[in-house]
Amino acid sequence: MAEQLGSSHASATPLWFGPRERPLFGWLHLPIDQVARGGVVLCPPLGIEAICVYFSYRALADRLAERGLAVLRFDYDGTGDSSGTETDPGRLEAWLGSVTAAVDRLADTGVGAIGLAGIRMGGLFAASEAARRGGVDALVLWDPCPSGKAFLREQRFLRSLTVGEDTGDDKAVEAPGILFEAETVQDLSELDIVHMEGSLAHRHLVLVPPGRSRPPVLERRLSGSQVEWQAATGQEDLLDSQLQETPWETIARVADWLADALKCEPVRVTPPASGPAAVQTARSGQTIIETPVQLGTLELFGIVTEGVDTPTSPTIVLVNEGNTHHIGQSRVWVDLARQLGGAGFRVLRFDLSGNGDSGTRPQQPAHVARAPEAGDDVTEAVRAISPEDPTDVVLIGFCSGAYQIAEQSLEHPTRGICIINPSFSFVPPEPTGSWERPARQSTKRWFVSLANLPLAWAAARRGPQEVRRWINALDIGTWPVAFSTRHPSIPGPIWWVVNRVLLDNPGVGTLERIVGSGVDTLLVCGPDDLLPISLGSEGRVRRMRQSDHFQVVVLDDLDHSSWPLYQRKRMIEVLTEHLLARHRPVGSISQTSDLTGNP
Numbered sequence: 001m002a003e004q005l006g007s008s009h010a011s012a013t014p015l016w017f018g019p020r021e022r023p024l025f026g027w028l029h030l031p032i033d034q035v036a037r038g039g040v041v042l043c044p045p046l047g048i049e050a051i052c053v054y055f056s057y058r059a060l061a062d063r064l065a066e067r068g069l070a071v072l073r074f075d076y077d078g079t080g081d082s083s084g085t086e087t088d089p090g091r092l093e094a095w096l097g098s099v100t101a102a103v104d105r106l107a108d109t110g111v112g113a114i115g116l117a118g119i120r121m122g123g124l125f126a127a128s129e130a131a132r133r134g135g136v137d138a139l140v141l142w143d144p145c146p147s148g149k150a151f152l153r154e155q156r157f158l159r160s161l162t163v164g165e166d167t168g169d170d171k172a173v174e175a176p177g178i179l180f181e182a183e184t185v186q187d188l189s190e191l192d193i194v195h196m197e198g199s200l201a202h203r204h205l206v207l208v209p210p211g212r213s214r215p216p217v218l219e220r221r222l223s224g225s226q227v228e229w230q231a232a233t234g235q236e237d238l239l240d241s242q243l244q245e246t247p248w249e250t251i252a253r254v255a256d257w258l259a260d261a262l263k264c265e266p267v268r269v270t271p272p273a274s275g276p277a278a279v280q281t282a283r284s285g286q287t288i289i290e291t292p293v294q295l296g297t298l299e300l301f302g303i304v305t306e307g308v309d310t311p312t313s314p315t316i317v318l319v320n321e322g323n324t325h326h327i328g329q330s331r332v333w334v335d336l337a338r339q340l341g342g343a344g345f346r347v348l349r350f351d352l353s354g355n356g357d358s359g360t361r362p363q364q365p366a367h368v369a370r371a372p373e374a375g376d377d378v379t380e381a382v383r384a385i386s387p388e389d390p391t392d393v394v395l396i397g398f399c400s401g402a403y404q405i406a407e408q409s410l411e412h413p414t415r416g417i418c419i420i421n422p423s424f425s426f427v428p429p430e431p432t433g434s435w436e437r438p439a440r441q442s443t444k445r446w447f448v449s450l451a452n453l454p455l456a457w458a459a460a461r462r463g464p465q466e467v468r469r470w471i472n473a474l475d476i477g478t479w480p481v482a483f484s485t486r487h488p489s490i491p492g493p494i495w496w497v498v499n500r501v502l503l504d505n506p507g508v509g510t511l512e513r514i515v516g517s518g519v520d521t522l523l524v525c526g527p528d529d530l531l532p533i534s535l536g537s538e539g540r541v542r543r544m545r546q547s548d549h550f551q552v553v554v555l556d557d558l559d560h561s562s563w564p565l566y567q568r569k570r571m572i573e574v575l576t577e578h579l580l581a582r583h584r585p586v587g588s589i590s591q592t593s594d595l596t597g598n599p
Contacts, residue, residue: 008319010065012058014292014301014357016277017074018101023277023559025081026074026102027102027357028109028269029061036269038137038262039111041102043118043126043571047155048177050079051120052244054325055367058357060117060251067259070269072106074098078325079178080327081290082333083279087565091374092148092187101127102588113263116201117254119241121145124193131196138261139201140254143209143232147215148188152180156553157171176241177330185287193221194396200225204260207232207250228257235339236476244323246367268441282307282342295350296380304385305337310346312584313413315386318349319397319404319560321380322369329398329561332568336396339572344585346386361417365418370400370428371481372437375407382414392582393413394520397562399423409521416520416583418575421529421560425476425506439510440479441532447502448474477503481532493534515550522551522578526558551578 009032018024030036042057044050061071077094078084084094099116106114114140118126120145123144130136145151155175171182177410180188196218204227208214214229234247276291286307293302303326318333320326327334327350337347352374354366361373383390394416397405402422409417424441451474458467473479480498484490499506511533515521523533530552534541544550555572 011271012061012065012357013271014274015272016274017097017272018077021159022130023279024074024077024083025277026072027058028060028106028272029065029071029073030269030271031065031068031070034269034271035068035266035582036109036111037068037266038115038258038264039070039072039106039109040064040115040117040138040258040262041106041126042071043099043102043116043129043353044073044075044080045118045122046076046079046151046178048241048330049120049176049239050075051177051324051327051329052239052241052483053122055244055281055323055355056246058145059246059248060254062091063251063255064258067255068266069259069262070106070109070111074102077333080477083229083277085335086331087181089183091180091184093190096125096128096132099125100132103133104130106191109269110267111269112267113262115139115258115262117142117258119234121151121438122149124148124151124191127193127200128191129198130200131198134198136201138203138205138258140205140207141218142207142250142254142256143235144193144206144218146193146215148191152185152188155180164260174417174564176562193217196295202226204228205230205254205257205261206262207235207254209235230257242322242369244367259283264284279305279337280342281586284342286342288338290337293348293385295348295384298353298359298361298377299352299382300353300359300377300384302348302385303337304346304348305341306346307341307344310341311345311485312346313389313392313585314345314583315393316340316345316347316579317378317382317385317393317395317580318347319401320350320352320355321397321399321401323352323355326351328407330563332398332563332571335568336572336575339576340579343576343580345579348381351380359466370403370426372428374400374404378404378408379412382408382412384462388569394418394579396420397422400426403439406510406514408437409517409519410510413514413517413519414571416522417514418522418578420524420571421526421558422507422523422533424510424543425478425532427472427476439505439507441505441507441510443474443477444502444504444556477506477596478532480535484531484535492536492538499536504539507533508540511550512540512544515544515547518549520549520582522553522575524553524555524558524574526555526560529560530554531560553578 012027016023035296057073061073064071067359075082076098078086078088117127117140119142125140130139153171159174206318207230209232233249237243237245238247274292276289277285280288280578291304334348340347354364360366386393391414393414395405396418398420400423402419405417
């Protein structure tokens with residue numbers, strides 16, 4: 001199932017590889033003529049950094065394939081789309097074993113020269129594999145972590161900046177997007193590039209973010225080796241979870257360097273088969289199967305999860321937020337899909353156009369968060385996965401993905417929706433053509449115009465940067481929540497008037513229209529995300545809750561997006577219970593699967 005991924009000179013094919021009982025997922029990128037003169041394995045980072053880097057690795061793989069190289073990018077055991085979970089025992093051994101399996105799989109294609117490249121912890125894992133294997137032709141260390149201990153120290157600090165309950169184990173580390181249990185922390189703490197014996201590779205490229213000095217540890221370790229130092233331009237914006245900016249300049253330099261370093265006798269490489277794989281066995285004994293699919297005329301990429309005996313109705317469709325790819329925030333879509341597959345559901349997780357592994361529409365910028373085309377993507381995915389009856393699906397989405405579901409439900413009602421921490425107020429790219437924002441909350445234009453004069457006066461006194469924030473909040477309709485948080489004594493009737501007089505499309509009104517059309521609706525959120533919907537509208541929310549088509553579950557400590565493992569498990573539990581109560585497939589089993597990941 002080869003598909004074009006943004007280049008007329010390269011192709012990419014999804015594949016399962018590694019141990020049959022715990023298959024790993026990856027993509028093999030090839031030159032368009034399928035003739036390669038070398039190969040590269042791209043080792044991803046861990047946690048939220050892996051999500052930030054995902055699209056950039058796809059872009060790098062395409063560039064390398066254009067230059068005549070075969071490229072394998074992949075997910076470690078228990079991460080991404082590969083089988084297993086982050087809490088399985090023996091994590092470090094499994095991750096390093098995943099790198100070995102990836103290099104072995106690439107070597108099986110027949111390429112004679114192989115390089116390894118990795119960002120952050122991916123760099124440390126790549127170096128470990130190079131030292132273990134010996135004879136690696138080229139090694140790229142892109143802003144590498146010199147040791148697991150240094151990485152964990154950073155993650156502890158980052159976790160201290162986020163909201164979340166402690167793991168309860170002072171030896172574990174809850175990092176953004178992943179939990180390192182005590183065993184993993186101990187093992188990672190002992191992984192250090194200094195203690196890796198032997199030479200790493202014939203040639204080395206080390207990329208360091210601008211403004212940082214070369215790490216002395218790496219300079220000493222690579223002393224006497226053939227090494228080139230370059231700048232990792234754009235690294236800060238790449239690893240910003242909100243931006244995820246693709247560092248095109250750095251990608252071009254890495255591609256040029258590897259193309260020069262890897263030169264051997266060209267070989268013809270046959271694209272692999274990309275059928276289903278058994279990724280998990282549920283508590284009920286149901287084998288969970290996952291299959292890569294292409295959806296619609298644009299060939300949006302997705303993965304279908306189902307049991308061997310799963311009914312085809314209804315299908316659960318998971319919609320991403322922002323520019324996150326199909327595994328979802330903190331990999332929650334993978335865990336949820338496999339849980340629901342064990343409960344008898346058929347589940348689709350997919351990439352919106354221009355993101356992840358999906359194609360890009362004509363004139364559409366790649367890797368854009370909240371693109372106006374996303375509404376059409378959801379419609380296309382629903383029709384492709386349930387062609388006989390597009391209404392026989394249940395949509396689940398978070399944040400801007402929940403917003404896309406709301407748009408879909410207004411124009412093409414489905415059997416049900418589950419929206420998590422929905423965002424009805426945001427600054428979208430300017431809609432063009434058929435793309436409209438029927439559910440977007442905003443302030444009425446007459447009030448924005450009226451407020452411009454006092455805001456201009458305030459700019460002279462308070463500074464333009466702060467006033468720009470005020471203007472932005474006024475324009476997108478988030479100012480009532482900001483104001484009520486700062487002034488909690490303002491009575492509810494005032495906000496009732498604000499909703500009625502000063503706002504267009506308040507979120508509560510969108511929900512009323514959806515529920516009124518008969519769509520079964522579940523709203524899951526934390527108190528902070530309920531406030532924009534309920535402020536001045538408590539009575540309207542109470543009336544909706546009296547409907548058979550509406551349910552609200554407020555999880556008191558649910559963050560907006562930084563979900564530790566216990567929050568993810570609780571959310572999956574709530575969604576599974578709701579779906580089994582309201583949308584149980586005919587003939588499905590009653591038990592839910594476990595999340596051990598053990599086949």
